[in-house]
Amino acid sequence: MFAVLPYLAAGWIFLIGCYGLATSRNLVHAVVSLAVVQSSTYLLLLAVGWKRDATAPVFGDISPGAPVVDPIVQALTLTDIVVGATVSALLLALTIQVAKRHGTIDPEEIRSLEQDSGDDDGQ
Amino acid sequence: MTTMASELTGVLPAILIAGPMLGAAVVMIAGRVAPRWFDDALAMVVALGSLAGGCWLTGITGGGRIVEWIGDWQPRHGQSVGIVLVADRMSAGMVVIIAGLMVAVLTYSWHFLEEVDTTYHALLLCFLASMTGFALAGDLFDAFVWFEMMGVVAYALVGMRVEEPRSVHGALGFGIVNTLGASVSLVGVTFLYARTGELNLAAVGRALRAAPTDRLVTVACVFLMSGVLVKAAAVPFHFWTADAEAVAPTPVCALLSGAMVALGVFAVARWWWVVFAGVVDTASMRHALVVLGAVTAVIGGIMCFSQRHIKRLLAYSTVSHVGVFLIGVGLLNGPALAATGLYVAGHACAKAALFLGSGVLLNRFESVDEHELFGRGRALPGTGLIFAVGGLALAGLPPLGTWLGKTLLEEAASSAGATWVVPIILAASVLTGGAVLRVTARVFLGLGPRPEDAGKSRGEQPEAGPFRMLQIVSLLGPGSVLLAASVALAAVPAVRSGAATAAAAFVDTPAYVAQVLGLGSPGPAAAAAEPVWTGSGVGFGLAAAAAAVVVACLGIWAGSLPVAVRRLFRPARVVITGLHAVHEAHVGEYVGWLMVGVAALGCALVF
Amino acid sequence: MTGPRTARLLFAVGAGGIGLVFVLAVLRLPGFGQPHHPYGARAVAAAVAQHTANAVGSVTFDQRGFDTMGEEFILFAAALAALLLLRQLRSEEEAAGQRHDYGPEDVFAGVRLMGFVMLPVTLLVGGYVVVHGAISPGGGFQGGVVLATGLHLAYLAGDFRTLERLRPLPVLDVTEAMGAATYTIVGFAALASGAGFLANVLPHGRLTDLMSSGTVPLLNVAVGAEVGSAVVLILAKFLEQALTKDRRAEA
Amino acid sequence: MHGAIVDVLLGGLLVLTAATATAVVxxxxxxxxxxxxxxxxxxxxxxxxxxxxxxxxLAQLTVGAAVVPLLVVLAISRCDREVVRRRRRRRRPREEQR
Structure with missing residues (x-):
């Protein structure tokens, strides 16, 4: 069980974030749920790179050659965190504009743009 | 001289990515003080440079590859710690499409959106860099980075007209769905890293083929592909497309529709042949992709034909044509891939020209509604011509680029034993071509009964300043050049044989792996038979175009048909109403559909 | 197809399928904590060979520095996007920066003191983290964010005006673009010196020295400048949105 | 023995993190x-x-625990104001609709 626990935790976080996205009645809440989905990938990456009885891959105090955890996944996670935060900021900015233009941030009240274009079927 | 040229060639991929980035930064630094024409000129120079570089790479790659290890981290014994860029003729061809559209778009934008000039140029250059990066990436995570960058830039570009309620809303939906797709992809990348301990495409593929395979790899394949299928706008991942492209500034629509969407399909192909071929069951993958493509082609076509908002109509036609791309890639063989490459190029030209044409309408009449514009397009014969030719291109009329791709694709499908997809491809052509021709007839010729709300304007915001005759050159020029390029695709025999070599190199997995990882010389490039079109292909193309005209006429005059005939259309009406109801959804439902799509693809491949 | 029920139904179907294939895959993953990481091992060896004590820094700025360049420009584009999307429209007539919901009088004296004390400390820590990215955890990115958030302690300590004096946005705009440009220029410079793009051509130094690891500290500083300015710009735009009242609201 | 402590610590943190993610949503x-x-x-x-x-x-603490929540708070305060204003306007139909 312990061997797959972090993976399952990441999967749970992914799905619960999706649940928040699918059922959200508030676009800010939706963006935060999306951030939760993204955070599941941080956990998954780090879990894949973790090594038992190894230390952080920084050779300040330890000598080169000591067992360290995988630095690759850490670099990837770092990038992923930046990207995630960036996207969140951008989507929040768009949400503010939606609030200004539509006066609501409930996705139920602003459905697809399909209706705006008229429902003519051209026949 | 020759050595210098070859040295330059070896580092060209990185320059093609970093150059536009540097350009973007310089535009931001200098744009504060420099006049507008400086931004335009700098961006144009960079885009032209990319176009030249892309053409150069396409020319010299032939059946081989240019492999560039960033930071000189060349592999030793087939292993490296660095990131690799790989240009083969197919990816270099994508760069040509991207940069070519960028040049067209920048020409068009010369008088465009003056309120936001500097930022707009910087973002366009970032878009150019990220799409080029995605096309050339030879590393899974590097591809993810470019994927995300494409997304971030595109959300900003789609939502940049913040005074438009629909614009910001469309951008938000686009952003949420695409970001979710990226996360799904990243899960797949992580799975592959966990299994193989590698990120380089060639190294991952080699490691996977060296060990017994299991469900982990199949599931990783599903997640990885699902993410890019969101970008590719395949059904049911496509809900963002119409919302985003109906409201985005016209030049951005041309880029999204012509290039970014095609990159999604390109990634499916690249990852299949380098990573998963020979590991994941080919038959089930072929089945999954072709069925997905067929569904996408048909649903996109029906949705396209039943729109009256011209940009929305064009967006759905993109969905429909993505279905055709997916069928072509999904056949999983070289000839079909060569045909798809040609089709993608032809489609990019036609679709970008059409979007730019709709931009002319928007700027002149402040509307892109087919009914409101009834007959008013008579004042713009040039734009009308672009619409007519563009519509015929979507229908696949010889000798346009789309026709060549389509007829070769149909040949390849038949010889692969998948004759049933031929009518599907035909349906996509006829429905999307017919829709555009219907618009042309109504708007530019004023044919058929006058709609009730003709002449009104719903008040879309124009994107350029007051409409001046001077602008017509910059607005119409790119469209006509694009359509001419589309003809050239079919007319120049070298393009056809070039595509065949490109596809043969693309599907040659062992050669790719050997050359990227530096494991001995890959041996002679696989020979490719030059694809030939037949007389019946020409006849078929003419028939498809004629059918599109008939369908367009049906769309215009259906109301005047006898009641007994109209009754026959009733089932079609039910289908259309149902599809529209499904598409009238909100972000939560888009997410739900995305998840259903991933689950369906997963179940199709795993079980 | 309306109502949240549709979304719930779609979610249930999708989550069921995804959960199923996810669990099936996870059962085949190498166990948590397993020792086999071929790429990781090679990266550690390469970091030591390049005299970069922080292996993560070596991967981020040297071995996979190209990713970081992309990441850098994602942030650059996001800051541009924030400027673009949250720009003041002529129609909006917002009295930007003049009326705020909170002024210094709303903040406790103790909190203000904390702000004043913490501000220089945070900036110092941020600078340290940027510069030492090659030899200890942290680097341009983390340090840049610390610097940017640290600056906003000024808001806690004083008010919006103090903050505005501390962060002249047009200057930061240029700093940001310069930071981003520097990254690509380092790449092109390596190219011009005859090595590959972004090759680490500078001398490596000793493993734990500040100026070891070639271009890594240089890129760290470029990233620090870029990230710090970008985060300040983004925060500034959001603060402006949240704190300015517009006249329509009062009418 | 040492490993067991790590296991318990990690397991506990994982469960707690997953639970908090659920709480966020x-x-x-x-x-x-x-x-x-x-x-x-x-x-x-x-x-x-x-x-x-x-x-x-370090990145997660600065970004995930500080900057992003701050942006969320700022975005909410603006959005709420916009929503309230629109509602008020709807309640007073005499004022112009759009």
Whole structure:
């Protein structure tokens, strides 16, 4: 069980974030749920790179050659965190504009743009 | 001289990515003080440079590859710690499409959106860099980075007209769905890293083929592909497309529709042949992709034909044509891939020209509604011509680029034993071509009964300043050049044989792996038979175009048909109403559909 | 197809399928904590060979520095996007920066003191983290964010005006673009010196020295400048949105 | 023996993190959600420290626990104001609709 626990935790976080996205009645809440989905990938990456009885891959105090955890996944996670935060900021900015233009941030009240274009079927 | 040229060639991929980035930064630094024409000129120079570089790479790659290890981290014994860029003729061809559209778009934008000039140029250059990066990436995570960058830039570009309620809303939906797709992809990348301990495409593929395979790899394949299928706008991942492209500034629509969407399909192909071929069951993958493509082609076509908002109509036609791309890639063989490459190029030209044409309408009449514009397009014969030719291109009329791709694709499908997809491809052509021709007839010729709300304007915001005759050159020029390029695709025999070599190199997995990882010389490039079109292909193309005209006429005059005939259309009406109801959804439902799509693809491949 | 029920139904179907294939895959993953990481091992060896004590820094700025360049420009584009999307429209007539919901009088004296004390400390820590990215955890990115958030302690300590004096946005705009440009220029410079793009051509130094690891500290500083300015710009735009009242609201 | 302690620590943190993620999503009030999000960011940062990733943890703590929740709070305050204003306008039909 312990061997797959972090993976399952990441999967749970992914799905619960999706649940928040699918059922959200508030676009800010939706963006935060999306951030939760993204955070599941941080956990998954780090879990894949973790090594038992190894230390952080920084050779300040330890000598080169000591067992360290995988630095690759850490670099990837770092990038992923930046990207995630960036996207969140951008989507929040768009949400503010939606609030200004539509006066609501409930996705139920602003459905697809399909209706705006008229429902003519051209026949 | 020759050595210098070859040295330059070896580092060209990185320059093609970093150059536009540097350009973007310089535009931001200098744009504060420099006049507008400086931004335009700098961006144009960079885009032209990319176009030249892309053409150069396409020319010299032939059946081989240019492999560039960033930071000189060349592999030793087939292993490296660095990131690799790989240009083969197919990816270099994508760069040509991207940069070519960028040049067209920048020409068009010369008088465009003056309120936001500097930022707009910087973002366009970032878009150019990220799409080029995605096309050339030879590393899974590097591809993810470019994927995300494409997304971030595109959300900003789609939502940049913040005074438009629909614009910001469309951008938000686009952003949420695409970001979710990226996360799904990243899960797949992580799975592959966990299994193989590698990120380089060639190294991952080699490691996977060296060990017994299991469900982990199949599931990783599903997640990885699902993410890019969101970008590719395949059904049911496509809900963002119409919302985003109906409201985005016209030049951005041309880029999204012509290039970014095609990159999604390109990634499916690249990852299949380098990573998963020979590991994941080919038959089930072929089945999954072709069925997905067929569904996408048909649903996109029906949705396209039943729109009256011209940009929305064009967006759905993109969905429909993505279905055709997916069928072509999904056949999983070289000839079909060569045909798809040609089709993608032809489609990019036609679709970008059409979007730019709709931009002319928007700027002149402040509307892109087919009914409101009834007959008013008579004042713009040039734009009308672009619409007519563009519509015929979507229908696949010889000798346009789309026709060549389509007829070769149909040949390849038949010889692969998948004759049933031929009518599907035909349906996509006829429905999307017919829709555009219907618009042309109504708007530019004023044919058929006058709609009730003709002449009104719903008040879309124009994107350029007051409409001046001077602008017509910059607005119409790119469209006509694009359509001419589309003809050239079919007319120049070298393009056809070039595509065949490109596809043969693309599907040659062992050669790719050997050359990227530096494991001995890959041996002679696989020979490719030059694809030939037949007389019946020409006849078929003419028939498809004629059918599109008939369908367009049906769309215009259906109301005047006898009641007994109209009754026959009733089932079609039910289908259309149902599809529209499904598409009238909100972000939560888009997410739900995305998840259903991933689950369906997963179940199709795993079980 | 309306109502949240549709979304719930779609979610249930999708989550069921995804959960199923996810669990099936996870059962085949190498166990948590397993020792086999071929790429990781090679990266550690390469970091030591390049005299970069922080292996993560070596991967981020040297071995996979190209990713970081992309990441850098994602942030650059996001800051541009924030400027673009949250720009003041002529129609909006917002009295930007003049009326705020909170002024210094709303903040406790103790909190203000904390702000004043913490501000220089945070900036110092941020600078340290940027510069030492090659030899200890942290680097341009983390340090840049610390610097940017640290600056906003000024808001806690004083008010919006103090903050505005501390962060002249047009200057930061240029700093940001310069930071981003520097990254690509380092790449092109390596190219011009005859090595590959972004090759680490500078001398490596000793493993734990500040100026070891070639271009890594240089890129760290470029990233620090870029990230710090970008985060300040983004925060500034959001603060402006949240704190300015517009006249329509009062009418 | 040493390994067992690590296992318990990691297992506990993992369960706690997953539970907090659930709490973030189930907190439907966006204002309160920002606080829970910050706590989640903090917890995730701690988990990263436990997974021997100090670099990542530092980034997560500054970004995930501070900057993003701050942006969320700022966005909410603006959005709420816009929504309230629109509602007020709807209630007073005499005023212009759009």
């Amino acid at each position: 189930l907190t439907r009030n966006a204002g309160r959600q920002a606080i829970v999000l910050s706590a989640y960011g903090l917890l995730l940062g701690l988990l990263m420290v436990a997974l021997q990733a100090p670099d990542v943890a």
